[in-house]
Amino acid sequence: MLNIGLIGAGRIGQIHGESIANRNPNANLAAISDVHLPSAQALAERLHVKNVYTDHRDILADPTIDAVAICSSSNVHAQQIKEAAEAGKHIFCEKPIATDLAKIDEALAAVEKAGVKLLVAFQRRFDPSFAAAQAKVAAGELGDPRLIIITSRDPAPPPVEYLKASGGLFNDMTIHDFDMARFLVPDSPIVEVYATGGTLVDEKIGTEANDIDTAALILKYENGATAIINNCRQSDYGYDQRIEWFGSKGQVQVNNHQPNQAVISTAAGVESALPYHFFLERYMDAYVNEMQAFIDCVNNDTAPIVSGIDGRWPVVIAKAAALSLQENRPVLISEIK
Amino acid sequence: MLNIGLIGAGRIGQIHGESIANRNPNANLAAISDVHLPSAQALAERLHVKNVYTDHRDILADPTIDAVAICSSSNVHAQQIKEAAEAGKHIFCEKPIATDLAKIDEALAAVEKAGVKLLVAFQRRFDPSFAAAQAKVAAGELGDPRLIIITSRDPAPPPVEYLKASGGLFNDMTIHDFDMARFLVPDSPIVEVYATGGTLVDEKIGTEANDIDTAALILKYENGATAIINNCRQSDYGYDQRIEWFGSKGQVQVNNHQPNQAVISTAAGVESALPYHFFLERYMDAYVNEMQAFIDCVNNDTAPIVSGIDGRWPVVIAKAAALSLQENRPVLISEIK
């Protein structure tokens, strides 16, 4: 039985807290902290948790707690990883570790030194469809990779205010696709990025947030394969999350998940349901699965499926993509320090 | 906040208990009873419930409890409905109410007299796909019904020992399809049944359990529409649960739900995932939705979506089907008393 303390009781913290408390027989939600105490209290009451704190260090100080789930603001992730590692706790951390590479490296060094487990929560790796696709790939059934196509489109853009602080499309949205690109070609590193994009959804995203809302990227792997990513902040038909992996022996496509399988045929045409509305619905299974994977890797002393290095890579690629967009040229990963 | 007592802590009782405790903010799981006390205790511990009993009458005697969820053995459902109604509790009851019409009528009379709500748990009505299909039908978008095709096939037959006590294929399995047939044509009663079938899966089902394992049925509605049901106790490709509704303005089909949306193309062909393995996976959303519907109908004082009469009808149709099979002739519903 793994005793876990939850740091952060916001939207994603509630999902992970509920997962620990109600869906994992081998874990126990032992404490909750949030800088906004009432949030922690409300969640604790719902999940029958007794220990509630404002300061996450109260969790770290509790010797009965084995692990923490960091669901706080992104800007404190790296610091909390460091502290948790120093306290000897295993760590589940929401992405990103940080946007600054030096901070990431410092956090990873602390994890390394402490010898604790760190799982970075790129939940798409735990989605049943993407995982099934990758299993086929990893088993070699589809041969060597040639072309990988990753599609991510959001139903609607966040407010411009949010975007101003988001770190830009590549850090905020494409970061998941960068992780997918690595997940789907595990044996060969990405060596070059070409990124292009613009503001086709809302001009203010450019003029006010200095960001883009639509992008297309080409990533080259060392082995000669290519990944193509396309993104948009707005999609009239809803949340669009697909991948295609094409190799020397075949192809696998992951299509969108739909809330129902009813198909209606009338004189107007044949109609089926739109995809799930957005990431909470689409990836609910994945959130449960990733927490299960974290609990299992600690309980069974196995390697985390998404390591600290896996958490660092997408940040590097995002920096290369940003530079490529700025200079309209392919950028080598080795240019990013 | 609705205080609910759970009667029966077996497989389906655990599902409904977890639903009440963890997934419905407007309900509280206040007590659990099971004739096998350790089962009740184990579930109570997991769900943080304090009141645990062997005898369901301890739940009925508790004045703080508003409603019960009857998940006990089928043979005591009718009696427990009666007792719960007399105790003034609203009732959620697993299907079937009983297989004896007199017992059903007695239970329904008690419910009527007490003025409590009764929702009979035909979970397929709450499945997102079937519900979406029925909503189109009910909205009149597909016109008047003509042909309804209902397919139910199980991945594997239960043990012959189970089948001996099951009441036969029509009572044990087709009963859900009879309910679907009514759900999908709500405005016109079924008036005649022709049933045929045999043992194509396992001869012992015939020789030892005196039952059939494969069936085809034609049901006629008063309005002239026809429902076609086909069943099999064994399906190599897994649990097959589909419907098709065809009317004067169009058609709706509900296809199987799959655990993942990966499609693999190789020289051997284009391959996608098998359906969900069996009913617990396939109808998990439906189980949560039906408990939600029960809680809502009590809290909001609305009519239960599946009434006591809805619980009685499929039993009547099953009797007509059994007689039809025996005599190889169409049987009028009015023949069943």
Added chain:
Amino acid sequence: MLNIGLIGAGRIGQIHGESIANRNPNANLAAISDVHLPSAQALAERLHVKNVYTDHRDILADPTIDAVAICSSSNVHAQQIKEAAEAGKHIFCEKPIATDLAKIDEALAAVEKAGVKLLVAFQRRFDPSFAAAQAKVAAGELGDPRLIIITSRDPAPPPVEYLKASGGLFNDMTIHDFDMARFLVPDSPIVEVYATGGTLVDEKIGTEANDIDTAALILKYENGATAIINNCRQSDYGYDQRIEWFGSKGQVQVNNHQPNQAVISTAAGVESALPYHFFLERYMDAYVNEMQAFIDCVNNDTAPIVSGIDGRWPVVIAKAAALSLQENRPVLISEIK
């Protein structure tokens, strides 16, 4: 090179004539006859055919002609088969041979005596999809048959005047499904039929043509398997032609063919194309393939894929179905003499 004379230059005669003339390198369209000479002349001009007649006996008298394609009115098929057989010509004949069993038997006896080939044009057997499904079945890959579901729905009913002379739904429309039922379970004869139906499309079809427009049928095979057929004369979403074959090792479904594979996703839903409009579009490949099969069976001296007996069976089943509908009881095939 097979020299073929075409008897009948109407709609289906034009299709088969074009097939012989332009799509089969091993056949030659040598002559055309039609009781309406201008029809024969127009087709002959288009297809570069020199010999044009009013009387089909001029074709039969031509010693350079090896085979005939009978595409005349149904009521003269049996007589023309007899005459062609006596003239020593191989015979391709549109369905049905006749609706009178004695006439069929007389025609088949003439074919037998003459030792010529007869292929009855049940074109669905030559459809790429149905043929692919049946090939899987015939190869034993799906095990023993259990349930076969055949769906045929027309886009719109023919005029009531046509229906008065059509021989009734079972002879005019379901006859193809009866053939499919035999095609899909080749090793076991049909032994019993239960038919039900009514007029849900247009009351006049009942009151004026004494026919039904919607039907559901259950056919039992000797081996215990069951076929379910459902028909309707009108379908708002177009021509609906599907089959499902379910057996001890798996299932095969044939879905509708669509004129295009574009899938449109908007806020309103995910939409794809309606099926092909009607039988000429849907079965164009099948028409070409069946003529090819006829030419091949003559040129290579192999057995016709659809024999005279195959042409007789659906007529027998149709008679059993009509009797079942009339008396609302299952009817044994052995009752039909």
Added chain:
Amino acid sequence: MLNIGLIGAGRIGQIHGESIANRNPNANLAAISDVHLPSAQALAERLHVKNVYTDHRDILADPTIDAVAICSSSNVHAQQIKEAAEAGKHIFCEKPIATDLAKIDEALAAVEKAGVKLLVAFQRRFDPSFAAAQAKVAAGELGDPRLIIITSRDPAPPPVEYLKASGGLFNDMTIHDFDMARFLVPDSPIVEVYATGGTLVDEKIGTEANDIDTAALILKYENGATAIINNCRQSDYGYDQRIEWFGSKGQVQVNNHQPNQAVISTAAGVESALPYHFFLERYMDAYVNEMQAFIDCVNNDTAPIVSGIDGRWPVVIAKAAALSLQENRPVLISEIK
């Protein structure tokens, strides 16, 4: 009735000849020429054509001929267009017009001067699926374009000897995708190209033919939209021809066409057919449709759907792509002279 002379009786010439002779009631195949006379003679015999020549100029000299279909070797297209225009014949010409821009311009000038029609045979524009998709786009139903994804993968690479003379992947294969990119965003020109690729299928394609076999390209339109093209010379699952068009109001995808619609479900999974094997099967309807469009545009005096300029553009884009690949940088269309 349009009298057409066919220049070139090879594989594609046979398809177009058959189309003119047998499938277009408003056209007549009046003559055939081929530098290899027996090819012309064999085709003429099959299609009942009397005038057969070695020299295409015999066709041009015939005053009864209204139009020519140029299906000769690519290297003589431009010259024959010029001659045909000067002879006052309307022109249907297989792609490409030429690979040299000066030659193209000379041919187009001759067409312009003569005032004849020229339709360049990019057959994909006439494919029912791509045309249906484009019709939705052109009708504005899907809003303004954002991202277009074009996938073309061949079942197997041609011999290296062929590739040496092919002009390279972009001229030989991607050229169709460049045309699709223009077809799908008709209102805004392509202004920049970034191309990447390598030899992942067969090293000899690089070492001996100095070509690539796998490519990914990003094309920017003046309006800010982006097209992504991905190609491969070899695909284990067959010929893969898909498009996706995503805009401000929705998306359209064109999936592969399959030879049959049978779906097989066994314990091993759910399996459907592979795509059509290669372009002749996949685009047979398109070949017929494009000839029909040519005949219609001449007979009705309307503009050809694919003009001479439409024939020039893909050659320009291919040159930009080749330069981009060579220098690994985005190349402006305006750099190509």
